[in-house]
Amino acid sequence: MIKLLICDDQEIVCEGLRTILDADAEIEVVGVAHDGLEALNMVERVNPNFVLMDLKMPVMNGVIATRKIREKHPGIFILVLTMFEQDEWVFDAIRSGASGYMLKDTPKEDLIKAIKGTAAGKIYVDPDVAGVLFSNIRETIPTEKRPSTHLFTERESDVLQLLAQGLSNTEIAHQLYLSEGTVRNYMSTIFTKLGVSNRAQAAVLALRYGLVDTNDT
Numbered sequence: 001m002i003k004l005l006i007c008d009d010q011e012i013v014c015e016g017l018r019t020i021l022d023a024d025a026e027i028e029v030v031g032v033a034h035d036g037l038e039a040l041n042m043v044e045r046v047n048p049n050f051v052l053m054d055l056k057m058p059v060m061n062g063v064i065a066t067r068k069i070r071e072k073h074p075g076i077f078i079l080v081l082t083m084f085e086q087d088e089w090v091f092d093a094i095r096s097g098a099s100g101y102m103l104k105d106t107p108k109e110d111l112i113k114a115i116k117g118t119a120a121g122k123i124y125v126d127p128d129v130a131g132v133l134f135s136n137i138r139e140t141i142p143t144e145k146r147p148s149t150h151l152f153t154e155r156e157s158d159v160l161q162l163l164a165q166g167l168s169n170t171e172i173a174h175q176l177y178l179s180e181g182t183v184r185n186y187m188s189t190i191f192t193k194l195g196v197s198n199r200a201q202a203a204v205l206a207l208r209y210g211l212v213d214t215n216d217t
Helices: 011-022 037-046 063-073 090-095 110-121 127-140 152-166 168-176 180-192 199-208
Strands: 002-007 027-033 050-055 079-081 101-105
Touching: 002 011, 002 037, 002 152, 011 027, 011 110, 027 037, 027 101, 027 110, 027 152, 037 050, 037 063, 050 063, 050 110, 063 090, 079 110, 079 199, 090 127, 090 199, 101 110, 101 199, 180 199
Parallel strands: 002 027, 002 050, 050 079, 079 101
Antiparallel strands: none
């Protein structure tokens, strides 16, 4: 069961999301917060394993809240949901530990799919904001420090390719005939070599710098 906390400063948005998500048998909305600080406090009280996070909110914004939640509770998945497709905070949210980024006008079926997929270890980034992510990465990483395929062993490259396709650890293990523990070890090594902390960051870097074959993604 996905125990989900909604964090958004617009009450009508929260009510709409709660109605949509509570109707799904695999999702339980355990709380609603209207700013990042309230979300931090509610995480301690209601113990969610998933947070649907807005970015631009009073008191504490979603980027800071995402970072603080992930620092204290690294097992919680955070999916950013915002209305700004050209939001300058896109990369900050991913860098702070968000597992994905969706727009508020996403159809409800796609949103539910993204929530369940994220909880299963997949990555969801709305196509309309992917360009913003790539642009931010290009501008913030010096050319001489940008990663190359020479960083990785053949098996690490295989794992990275499937990661960039959005596969979960279980699916990668099945496809490469590995144990899930071995896949997790490869993930840790890949994250270290790329200088990232989560799957979304790794996938964005891999796609942006041609570390994977885009014909297979």
